[in-house]
Amino acid sequence: PKYVYLFKEGRADMRALLGGKGANLAEMTNIGLPVPPGMTISTEACKEYYHIGGKMPAGIMDEVKQYLTTVEEQTGKKFGDLSNPLLVSVRSGAMFSMPGMMDTILNLGLNEQTVQSLASNTDNLRFAYDAFRRFIQMFGDVVLELPKHEFENLLHRQKEEQGVTYDQELTSESLRKVINNYKEMIESETGHPFPEDPMVQLTMAIEAVFRSWNNDRAIIYRNLNKIPHDLGTAVNVQSMVFGNMGNDSGTGVAFTRNPSTGENVLYGEFLTNAQGEDVVAGIRTPRPIAQLKEEMPVIYDQFEKIADLLERHYKNMQDIEFTIERGRLYILQTRNGKRTAQASVRVAYEMAKEGLITKQAALLLVEPNQLDQLLHRQIDSGAKLNVIAKGLPASPGAASGKVVFDSDEAERMGKTGAKVLLVRMETTPDDIHGIVAAQGILTSRGGMTSHAAVVARGMGKPCVCGCEPIRIDYAKEEFTVGQLTVKKGDIISIDGSSGQVILGEVPMKEPEISSEYSIVLSWADEYKRLEVRANADTPEDAKKAREFGATGIGLTRTEHMFMGQERLPFVQQMILAETLEERLEALSHLLPMQQGDFYGILKAMEGYPVCIRLLDPPLHEFLPSQEELLIETTELKITGKDPKLLAEKQQLLKKVRALHEFNPMLGHRGCRLGITFPEIYEMQIQAIFNATVELTKEGYNVLPEVEIPLTIDVNEMKIFKEKIVAIAEAAMSAANAKFHYSVGTMIELPRAALLADELAEYSEFFSFGTNDLTQTTFGFSRDDAEGKFLPNYVERKILKENPFIVLDQKGVGKLMRIAVEGGRKARPGLLIGICGEHGGEPSSVAFCHQIGLDFVSCSPYRVPLARLAAAQAAI
Template sequence: MSLFLLDGNGSAEPDAEVVGAKAAGLMRMANAALPIPPAFVLGTALCADYHAHGGRLDAKVPELIARGIRHVEQCTAQRFGGTRRPLLVSVRSGAPVSMPGMLDTVLDVGLCESTLPGLLLATGDPVFVWDSYRRLIQCYAEVVDGSSPAPFTALVDDAIQRHGVPAANELDVAALRELTGRMLDAYRSVVGRPFPQDPTVQLTGAIEGVFRSWNTERAVAYRRLERLTGLPGTAVTVQAMVFGNCGLGSGSGVAFTRDPATGEHNLYLDFLLDAQGEDVVAGRNGIGDGSGDGVATDLTPELARRLREVSNTLESVFTDAQDFEFTVEEGTIWMLQTRDAKRTPWAALRIACDLVDEGIIDRDTALDRLRGYDLDQISRHRLASASAQRPLGRAVPAGMGVASGPIALDVTTATARAEHGEPPILVRPEASTDDVAALAVCGGLLTAGGARTSHAAVVARQLGVVCLVNCTSLTIDTEAHVVRIGAHELQEGDPITLDGGDGSVYAGGLELVEERPTELIDRVHAWQQDQAAQRAQLSDPSRRRIED
């Protein structure tokens, strides 16, 4: 079976190897009465077939797509390609094992010249409609046609500057309509053909784009790094769009049910008003300014309360700390994804112990989850003393610990430094999953923009890289190989220190002290000894004869 239908009323729970981890998580959330947009899933076997046949869809796929679309239409009372209440969909990847940010997604599929008037009529919100259209054009060019984001990002930056607004979501209708026209022209110029105006063509192209992302350089590098072998490919989840970009009563966010850096039992959350999900996870938009802890401040008390309830429900269902993505559409929360949270070894140890204390898991389960960690090597660094040196600037911490090393401005330089025994600090405009190969050999990551829950920050944290994002005083001159933090100028290769505790950035390499969670380590070692003793008793033939 290659087609699976999802709605919000609960459904079966197929194997993640077949439907992908994302769809399996959606099904379990639906069964727990959490709100998910209706969807259909094309299974992982179709991705394997696609690549086995040289990048051609199986002949049965168009009918599977048509059946899936009919299901979503029935659930939403909207019509894909309709001129009155048009259905728009997201096309999302879903590997059998979570690969944060390594595979592609296309949002707002189905918006075109014929459906745009109907969406305007249905919503009465031209700002939202034109904003969604310009987003689709750029995303489609990048994912489906392999375009660089640069020409489209330049158009957005130019519109922001010319109209004197701080961000794209503050452009008015006239500016957004003009920007969309310019993006359509750029698409024709970059791709060599007009932007497709047939929603079915858009959908088929987006599905193929997601299948192709399975073999991108970053995806292959991540699977090699994580030793993920023998996987068939990615599933594709086609889901009714829910919109976080339809005003200040809407937004998109990413949350961890526990702090993935330290393991503390606090909701760790980034949220952007009037934004779609890619604005948070792609690493291109800054959240927080380094003056606080980076926690979203745009949540109403009621929304914060409901998200804590969601967090508790997820942990009771999945019995582990979760990383979940959600959209708020005019006050309504919609769940888009959940997965076991990527975490530092320090956090893994604390979370396992806390979950035992809370009765969510038993000791054997905790030991099984910690089996891949060398407990005696779990540590973090802090500055040897309160530094008398003033920081060059501050950023939003996305990990923990302290790292010192020479500045590297690109993947090649970072890799070369590491090969010579100098784990560098990678300094970038934004956190990008394209840098995964460099992150694996770096001691730290410092970015001018981005969010601590972006996909690249998630990967960096899992790898134990000290990560600071959205350092608003940081500028990078790649041609001159120079970075500036405030008024201070540094050359590529100069040493800097990142403090993942408070987000401070210092010049030079500072003295560090190592810390270890000794109490937790000793506790888990005692569990291991008890488990070994129990197994020895069960395997002792003389004891079995006495009991018999």
């Protein structure tokens, strides 16, 4: 059998036989890159090694020797030669990349004689001895399996003797001593001298790679990652090249385009007469690649052509490592280059324009999450940060400001022009004015779907939430984190993209939207099938959503309209009402306000559907807390000053107690409110249709969708559907107008998903509320889980991802599939979307595409990334 392959005999698709690394080296060789020649010993050889009980398969070294002759011819060097010795690296390389297997052995082929040749060829004895020392150490560690620390100890002792701290301070004489000590130690520990014969070294190294396939670390890694144990590893033997063989040698790295701007120019740096390590160690300062053009024009020319070739081949910007040895260019590695968001968009756009790739391929080159960055202020990448804590990255962008713990105060200070950062344990709809006034929000509790997170994301405002390490003391107006105390008025910064909380102000970069950005997104619209809507509660948000390319609103949370100074009293009156009459009276004040809200939103979204959800949260969210009232009533009692107010507050407290629930998320909320207090929903429905009539008469084409939250049964839907139709009909006939509207439900509870076929009878659309659906499918409180046990679940890989961020396709997704199937069976063509936070997360968007949804809806700022993700899913 054939066990050994020259690089030029392989191909990229031979990973199973040659391993990932071998296949890659083969691919590069075959597209004409000057890769240092070498060979790959196949995984079959490794399997055979184990098959025959851990012995080298017969004839394998003969094959290696034969191919080595070819490598010698290709390089003009000879293995073990005294004047121009061939040195090789030996590396493991399985089909899947596997940390835990053998490390690389470099400089194999060095011995007492060849080390002298290396010294004279590089004119650097110190370098040659250092290379030899490293080789012996690597060989001793991974081939002879001697403890690494014994080598470290010997090296350390020499440094002590010489009174130096760093390896590079050791002279050639000292290194010579270290080599001797290494060799003595090897002989006394193994009973054999260090092998001087390069062929013996090579045989032993290859066998060591085979053995490393079954070392403990490798086995554990395979078990953890479910990689079969019988694949075996390949072994790559590649000729070494040296960039330090004089002034016609050198080393460098370069990107085929500028990775921070995307500009189509070679971008990188190089050093003459140096090794890669010199760059890493920072001993010498590399020079810009452009100077290579002056110094070695022929090489530069060749490199430019290679860069071009590589981009054409891999259809992506490349990050290339190269070495020049005595006037010959070698490519050591190439991979897709990392780039900034800005560069990513520009590279994709220009590559398509240059005809290098199709528009579809260009769309696939941009990472959707990167788009988000472009819309927000970012911390300058070079900035030194004093990070004091880390929370959840709830809403991207960075902000600095004076710490404020109270929303009223945030508003007051904001009005004076001060930049403030609102710090709360958590926020409620009551904090909305504080959030508006603040540069950013930091909370110590609550997850990615908490109020602060959702609202901030909607406004495009930075937010870090669930930052448990910070302890807030409202009374003292300070928070502590570890030993540090941060007081009201101190300046902190947050990075909502990483979750970092930073002490002091930080330098920032303003967002930049380029014309390429808009064009690439318009390409996305050509290919996506999903509609992208926005979650928006105000006309301003709706306008912003339109600018970002949303074609409709997928969720208007009407409870956000129940807040605000002038409304809350009526909302509270509505809740506290003892009689129906009293409640109707309160509602009559709210109706025109709601009507005005709907008027604004529908108008801003003219021509596109606007899904308006009726009241969802439990009523006590609109009342003061028990604690607050207890303190107030106690104080009033003690002072005895205002008996009337005391009576009022006591009455309020009684009501708050009566409304108290142990599990409000599972309690009297959603359409259950509409069942028990039909007049609340009636007011909202009336307001929607009044606004619709107004706009229709003014000549606007508006498309309201009335949505019922938290349904569990068709009987609920039947009640609401009939009511909505009746009010709509009445509105039309009263105004002698005709308009279009539809009625549907959120699917956010498992029972609703399971009985979707029944719900569809009275629903013209479904919208998955995956925040609640995740909460109830997992039985995880969406407000607590992320701060308490969920990180542990993710860290220990019990769950792969936080299901409140990345849709759980396995569990929650299964319910969604059931609902889609049931709904469409009962009502073919049923409109179905998603409006939970997952609607703006790329992998979740792809899933929604896959199961046949019609739209995704997310916060306005995430609309661009959702458009791109939707296109990628369709390509």
